[in-house]
Amino acid sequence: MAIALYWIPGSCARVPFVALEEAGVPFDLRPINRYRGEHETEAYLAINPKGKVPALVLDDLVVTEVPVVVQSLARRFPAANLLPGGSESDGIEALSLMAWFASGLHPTAGRFRFPRLGSAEASAAAGIRAQAREDLRKGFAILERRLEGREWFFDDWSIVDAYAFYIWFRVVGSGLDGSEFPGYAAHARRCEARPSVSRVLDREEVEFARYEAEGILPADLPPHQAGRLPARGKEGS
Numbered sequence: 431m432a433i434a435l436y437w438i439p440g441s442c443a444r445v446p447f448v449a450l451e452e453a454g455v456p457f458d459l460r461p462i463n464r465y466r467g468e469h470e471t472e473a474y475l476a477i478n479p480k481g482k483v484p485a486l487v488l489d490d491l492v493v494t495e496v497p498v499v500v501q502s503l504a505r506r507f508p509a510a511n512l513l514p515g516g517s518e519s520d521g522i523e524a525l526s527l528m529a530w531f532a533s534g535l536h537p538t539a540g541r542f543r544f545p546r547l548g549s550a551e552a553s554a555a556a557g558i559r560a561q562a563r564e565d566l567r568k569g570f571a572i573l574e575r576r577l578e579g580r581e582w583f584f585d586d587w588s589i590v591d592a593y594a595f596y597i598w599f600r601v602v603g604s605g606l607d608g609s610e611f612p613g614y615a616a617h618a619r620r621c622e623a624r625p626s627v628s629r630v631l632d633r634e635e636v637e638f639a640r641y642e643a644e645g646i647l648p649a650d651l652p653p654h655q656a657g658r659l660p661a662r663g664k665e666g667s
């Protein structure tokens with residue numbers, strides 16, 4: 431079986447990377463250097479015309495969109511228990527959460543971090559960021575309630591936890607005060623300690639350090655683009 435994952439350090443491709451680590455299968459990690467524009471080359475657009483990661487190659491199949499990528503891995507590697515296997519309602523809720531992360535929280539997090547994604551007008555930036563912050567706070571309040579009294583989103587760890595951890599990283603690493611959400615903050619710390627996640631974060635840090643050393647990063651790139659948040663950042667303080 432040929433498996434390859436196109437990945438950018440610090441991107442949402444972190445989620446299927448963790449899934450592959452959990453499955454413990456050999457795969458080819460293919461870094462895309464977006465600061466050199468590799469996501470927009472003809473070669474990459476032939477793989478994913480949207481110019482985004484993740485793109486997962488499963489033999490002859492190319493799978494895109496995080497929730498679908500992780501479902502394809504869950505089907506291929508059932509023993510990895512990537513998705514909650516218990517009740518029908520748990521399975522459906524897992525898909526529902528991931529669809530919301532992909533279509534709701536992640537794009538909002540993108541505008542919070544880079545308001546130019548919402549408008550090229552510099553004068554609109556503060557308003558876009560403020561609206562995104564409020565929308566994210568509402569979303570985080572839902573996740574905080576969902577995590578109340580629980581270690582993970584479902585009975586056992588699942589890839590939904592890894593996805594929620596990515597959203598936390600992106601949002602708190604972009605300046606949302608995480609101290610309002612202590613349950614979600616604790617969940618992020620538990621995720622970070624999971625060996626599969628830790629290996630992926632190490633790999634992100636190595637790749638990103640290479641970009642820094644090459645001097646190819648834009649001067650206005652906000653902090654916490656990849657890897658671990660500093661301890662203070664985790665609490666959002």
Ligand SMILES: N[C@@H](CCC(=O)N[C@@H](CS)C(=O)NCC(=O)O)C(=O)O
Nearest residue numbers: 441442464469482483484495496532
């Ligand atoms: N809806 C897509 C979103 C994919 C996406 O936005 N990926 C970002 C990284 S998180 C990307 O590839 N960005 C490349 C760029 O345009 O810089 C999914 O769920 O896979």
